Amino acid sequence: MTTPSRTDLLTDDFSFDLPTERIAAWPTPDRAASRLMVLDRAARTITHAQFSDLPTFLRPDDLLVLNNSRVMPASLDSADGALSILLLKETSPRHWMALVKPAKRAMPGMRHTFRSRDGKRTIEAEVLKTLESGERVFRFFDDLPLDEYGDMPIPPYILKRRKALEAEASAIPSIDDRVRYQTVYADAAQAGSVAAPTAGLHFTPEMLAKFDHAFVTLHVGLGTFRPVKVEKLADHVMHREEFEIPAGLAEKVKREDGTKRRIVAVGTTSARVLESVESLRPRRGETEIFLYPPYRFKHVGALLTNFHLPKSTLLMLVSAFAGREFILEAYREAVAKEYRFFSYGDAMLIL
Numbered sequence: 001m002t003t004p005s006r007t008d009l010l011t012d013d014f015s016f017d018l019p020t021e022r023i024a025a026w027p028t029p030d031r032a033a034s035r036l037m038v039l040d041r042a043a044r045t046i047t048h049a050q051f052s053d054l055p056t057f058l059r060p061d062d063l064l065v066l067n068n069s070r071v072m073p074a075s076l077d078s079a080d081g082a083l084s085i086l087l088l089k090e091t092s093p094r095h096w097m098a099l100v101k102p103a104k105r106a107m108p109g110m111r112h113t114f115r116s117r118d119g120k121r122t123i124e125a126e127v128l129k130t131l132e133s134g135e136r137v138f139r140f141f142d143d144l145p146l147d148e149y150g151d152m153p154i155p156p157y158i159l160k161r162r163k164a165l166e167a168e169a170s171a172i173p174s175i176d177d178r179v180r181y182q183t184v185y186a187d188a189a190q191a192g193s194v195a196a197p198t199a200g201l202h203f204t205p206e207m208l209a210k211f212d213h214a215f216v217t218l219h220v221g222l223g224t225f226r227p228v229k230v231e232k233l234a235d236h237v238m239h240r241e242e243f244e245i246p247a248g249l250a251e252k253v254k255r256e257d258g259t260k261r262r263i264v265a266v267g268t269t270s271a272r273v274l275e276s277v278e279s280l281r282p283r284r285g286e287t288e289i290f291l292y293p294p295y296r297f298k299h300v301g302a303l304l305t306n307f308h309l310p311k312s313t314l315l316m317l318v319s320a321f322a323g324r325e326f327i328l329e330a331y332r333e334a335v336a337k338e339y340r341f342f343s344y345g346d347a348m349l350i351l
Contacts, residue, residue, distance in 0.1 A: 009233045009293065014319060015310045016331050024340035025161040026173050027180045032207045035339055035346040039330055041322055042351075046330055048337065051202045051347050054304075055210050059262060062302070063253060064213040065274065066266040067197040069220060070186035073150035073178065074194050078105075078112040079122060085138070086153055087146070088194055088222060094140045097131070099222065106136045116148045123149065152177045153194050155343055157309075181343075184208065185215070192219035192242065198306045198343045199267035214252050217244040218269040218287070228311055238290040238313065243273045250280040262301035268314050271321075274299040292316035293324050303350045307334055307341040322350045 028034050038047040038057055049057070074087040083105040085098045100106035111126045125140045154177055166172065183200035185208060197220060223239025230236050253260050265271040274280070275298060276287035290313060303321050308314040319327045330348070339346045 010231055011228045011233060011236075011311050012231075013324065014312075014315050014328075016328055016335075018310060018335060018341060020161065020164070022335055022338065022341045023157060023161045024342060024344040024346075025158055025165055026175045027201065027344040029173070031180075031184070031202055031204050034202050037330060037334060037339065037346070037348045039322055039326065039348065039350045041326070044326060046333060052207070054207075054349065057349055057351065058211070058264060058302070061255070061261050062211070062264050063261045064211045064264045064266055064304075065249070065270050066183070066185060066200050066203075066208075066213060066215055067218050067220075067269045067273070068183075068185055068187040068190050068215040069193040069197060069217050069269070070188060070191040071152060071182050071193045071196050071220075072191050073146050073152050075151045075153045076114050076149055079115040080113070083112050085136075086194060086222070087138075087150070088135065089192075091137070094143065095128070096125075096138045096140065096144070097135050098138055099134075100136050103134070106130075114149055117151070118148070121148070152181045154181060155195065158343060187215070187217075190217050190219075190244075194222055195220045196343060197267045197269045199270075199304050199347065201344070202347050203266075212252075214249050215246065216249070216270055216273040217246075218242070218273045220269055227309075228313060228316075233290075233292050233316065236290060236313075238288040240286045240288045241269075241272075242284070243276065243287055244284045245273065245277065245280060245282055247282040249282075253280060263299055264302040264304060265300045266304045268303075268305055268308075268317050271297075271300050271303060271317065290316075291320045293320045295320040297321060305348050305350070306343065307331065307339060307345050307348060309342065318348075318350065 032052050034051045036049045036051045038049055077084050084101045087096045087098045089097050091097055106127050108127050108129050111124055113122050113124050115122050123140055123142050125138045128137045128139050130136055181196050184205050219242045221239050221241050228236050255261055265274060272289055276289045305318055
């Protein structure tokens with residue numbers, strides 16, 4: 001079989017069937033209690049394990065690189081329930097770019113009041129303008145303490161699955177999304193994501209302490225989860241996200257003899273940061289890198305990730321790393337063996 005070129009690949013080449021019951025509505029009671037599927041690219045084997053088994057599959061001197069961006073509690077509903085907004089970025093003091101629903105409730109000049117989570121305070125905001133991409137720019141009339149007003153931006157497919165389970169009178173676990181939809185190593189000084197770097201959600205502090213590790217930062221934007229709407233992948237325009245590589249990473253990767261340790265990227269966001277640069281020297285910038293087959297990775301030697309949406313750029317990235325046919329084979333097996341999918345789901349390690 002001839003391997004498709006980058007210009008021949010279609011979005012439909014990254015489709016798979018996923019029963020809705022495989023979507024994880026809540027995380028496991030313990031972060032490290034999730035399952036782990038291990039893919040060996042060289043041997044083309046699939047192994048089933050638990051996330052707590054991760055140390056047994058890695059080399060002693062592997063370096064884990066994790067994304068320490070912190071998820072903002074950026075989801076707000078107006079006090080009258082007429083408008084839901086997702087704050088994407090503070091463009092200047094008290095000015096926020098946001099997604100809105102419904103759009104007709106957020107036309108320029110309209111004002112909305114938002115109530116704090118404890119119900120004791122309110123804050124007013126005005127819609128200043130509509131951007132070409134459909135987002136709105138809001139001006140708040142006071143400083144907006146997100147921790148007091150906002151909820152975690154839980155992905156819509158999770159909320160939809162929860163509603164379905166509630167309608168079926170299923171048992172609802174007691175889970176605090178403000179805790180569990182945040183990695184244990186998220187840096188308060190690096191708040192800026194509107195979605196969690198979900199591969200890191202499996203780590204407890206004790207589990208993370210088992211590995212030599214380092215951090216990069218990529219503020220996850222909503223574009224990460226937007227479907228690819230073009231027919232050919234070569235026509236897709238990737239969203240831009242801010243990233244930072246801190247001092248010391250390049251030195252940490254090098255062994256004393258000058259050779260490089262294997263980097264295990266924890267999550268597609270970490271992988272995108274690492275593959276956006278030629279060298280790992282300290283820097284800040286923006287990336288719109290789109291990784292799909294047959295891309296050759298420069299820095300990432302192994303990848304820890306979750307199970308991703310059909311036709312998503314994340315699925316395309318892991319297909320570039322492991323091979324599209326192998327990934328789709330693994331996904332079919334994951335469905336058959338009842339792995340949990342998406343943000344609160346199980347993990348996959350690709351070696």
